[in-house]
Amino acid sequence: MARDCYPAPVSGPKRELPVVYSPGVETNAEQSHATKGLVRLTMACNERCPFCNVPMEDYPERHTPEAELDAAVTRFAAEGEKTLTISGGEPTLLRDRLLALARRARAAGIELIEVQTNATLIDVAYATDLAEAGVTSAFVSLLSDLPELHDELAGLAGAFEPCLTGIDALLDAGIRVALNPVVAASTQARLPDYVDFVARRLPRVRSISVSAVQPHGRASSRPELLPDYAVLGPAIREARHRAEAAGIELLNPYCGVPVCVGWEDALERSVEAIEAREAGQRDESAPGVVNRGDKRHGPPCDPCVHRGRCGGAWHAYWAHRAGSGLAPTARVFDPFSGRPPSPLESVVDAQRLDGRAERDLAAADRPAVWLRLARLVRGDGERARRAGCTHLALCLSPSDLVVGEEAYLELLAIDREGRRGLPQHRLRVSLGLRPDTSPRRMVRALFAASAAGIGEVRLLSRDHRRWSSLLQGVERSLPRLDVALVAPPEPDR
Numbered sequence: 001m002a003r004d005c006y007p008a009p010v011s012g013p014k015r016e017l018p019v020v021y022s023p024g025v026e027t028n029a030e031q032s033h034a035t036k037g038l039v040r041l042t043m044a045c046n047e048r049c050p051f052c053n054v055p056m057e058d059y060p061e062r063h064t065p066e067a068e069l070d071a072a073v074t075r076f077a078a079e080g081e082k083t084l085t086i087s088g089g090e091p092t093l094l095r096d097r098l099l100a101l102a103r104r105a106r107a108a109g110i111e112l113i114e115v116q117t118n119a120t121l122i123d124v125a126y127a128t129d130l131a132e133a134g135v136t137s138a139f140v141s142l143l144s145d146l147p148e149l150h151d152e153l154a155g156l157a158g159a160f161e162p163c164l165t166g167i168d169a170l171l172d173a174g175i176r177v178a179l180n181p182v183v184a185a186s187t188q189a190r191l192p193d194y195v196d197f198v199a200r201r202l203p204r205v206r207s208i209s210v211s212a213v214q215p216h217g218r219a220s221s222r223p224e225l226l227p228d229y230a231v232l233g234p235a236i237r238e239a240r241h242r243a244e245a246a247g248i249e250l251l252n253p254y255c256g257v258p259v260c261v262g263w264e265d266a267l268e269r270s271v272e273a274i275e276a277r278e279a280g281q282r283d284e285s286a287p288g289v290v291n292r293g294d295k296r297h298g299p300p301c302d303p304c305v306h307r308g309r310c311g312g313a314w315h316a317y318w319a320h321r322a323g324s325g326l327a328p329t330a331r332v333f334d335p336f337s338g339r340p341p342s343p344l345e346s347v348v349d350a351q352r353l354d355g356r357a358e359r360d361l362a363a364a365d366r367p368a369v370w371l372r373l374a375r376l377v378r379g380d381g382e383r384a385r386r387a388g389c390t391h392l393a394l395c396l397s398p399s400d401l402v403v404g405e406e407a408y409l410e411l412l413a414i415d416r417e418g419r420r421g422l423p424q425h426r427l428r429v430s431l432g433l434r435p436d437t438s439p440r441r442m443v444r445a446l447f448a449a450s451a452a453g454i455g456e457v458r459l460l461s462r463d464h465r466r467w468s469s470l471l472q473g474v475e476r477s478l479p480r481l482d483v484a485l486v487a488p489p490e491p492d493r
């Protein structure tokens with residue numbers, strides 16, 4: 001579940017007892033993707049999941065004081081929240097307090113009350129009490145279709161059967177159930193079997209949030225638990241296929257995986273992509289996934305068409321698995337090639353960035369949004385980014401790339417700004433260079449482009465013979481700059 005992927009705030013060696021409020025998405029498809037409230041009733045738990053992102057040993061104070069819970073419920077209700085998630089620890093350990101909290105939330109006007117639980121302590125009588133108290137849905141950590149794998153990941157022998165009994169009881173009481181498998185290295189290849197198992201054994205369950213071990217809490221010191229996306233990607237594609245046949249909805253939550261790991265053709269089920277798109281539509285922020293800085297893009301992401309709708313992988317994933325399995329499933333087009341963009345890209349053409357171009361950018365609704373400009377002035381990069389632009393294609397002359405020129409200063413500023421922020425928010429710049437009569441000026445311009453962080457330059461000329469030795473020389477001296485000759489629409493003058 002997206003909202004619960006965030007561990008509680010850390011305050012030095014002693015952690016605050018958390019009542020967190022974080023952006024999230026409902027796992028049940030019929031519910032909205034808006035921000036919701038979450039409270040942790042207790043940090044105590046009867047299980048010992050080795051991956052737990054909020055382990056009880058990190059919280060000296062076990063139970064959240066009632067006054068704090070009350071204040072949170074009152075605040076959520078005042079803010080117009082319609083959903084409250086009650087998590088933990090294991091909230092069903094405090095049986096009566098959980099019922100009382102649900103009743104209070106209901107009385108305050110909160111309509112949907114979700115309990116996050118391992119379900120092992122829930123029997124028919126208690127499930128009925130929960131329903132009567134106002135609990136409408138449960139988010140249950142069923143960790144595998146195999147008892148031994150589930151128990152190992154729950155850190156509790158014999159947890160599997162009580163978990164299933166609890167799920168049955170919740171469903172019998174009329175409480176909707178969504179499952180959270182928290183895919184780990186030991187279970188990644190079995191995801192399609194998990195879906196089959198749910199369809200067979202729990203046919204009333206219609207929703208699975210495919211989260212994967214997030215490297216926080218206990219999992220931060222157990223990187224071997226992280227799945228390998230090279231294995232998980234194909235498993236997710238197969239699981240989605242089987243889920244669709246069984247009428248089960250799978251969701252890729254914040255704690256899930258990058259878009260290219262099996263979700264490339266289902267952005268509408270990928271929480272980060274949904275949130276990035278909605279933020280753009282509300283005109284609240286620049287494009288790109290706003291996360292807590294716990295994920296990032298890496299080198300394979302650079303040409304990816306989904307950069308603006310994907311937050312990349314956990315830092316620990318890049319470190320521990322070296323980005324295994326991360327590769328763009330679709331690359332952005334070459335804006336100077338004369339070929340059309342892919343259906344995943346929008347292109348706004350403008351001589352300069354004016355109000356109309358900004359409006360066109362804001363209206364573009366594809367993962368990659370190009371702005372093709374013939375002139376760059378100070379501030380254009382930030383204005384374009386804020387309007388929704390993810391990729392800038394500039395058609396410039398070598399004289400624009402001279403120290404002190406406005407375009408060059410702006411390119412440096414775009415590069416500086418990009419390095420300062422998250423890689424997923426970086427504006428990617430492609431340069432089309434109009435040829436100059438002087439090869440020396442051309443070489444200088446290419447060095448200037450490289451110094452301004454540009455990785456891709458297209459020399460707009462049909463004259464191969466004239467430029468081939470220059471290109472070879474540049475390849476040797478600037479190996480990280482991708483320079484190629486492309487034919488411009490009109491012959492060189």
Ligand SMILES: C[S@@+](CC[C@H](N)C(=O)[O-])C[C@H]1O[C@@H](n2cnc3c(N)ncnc32)[C@H](O)[C@@H]1O
Binds near residue numbers: 004
């Ligand atoms: C901390 S648990 C508390 C609720 C309850 N005890 C349970 O096990 O479901 C809240 C949710 O976070 C999930 N979770 C815990 N650690 C995680 C991790 N490292 N990565 C992804 N999800 C995690 C759990 O599976 C559960 O759905």
Ligand code: SF4
Binds near residue numbers: 300301302306
């Ligand atoms: S941005 Fe990176 S992690 Fe995300 S889909 Fe593209 S290649 Fe994969």
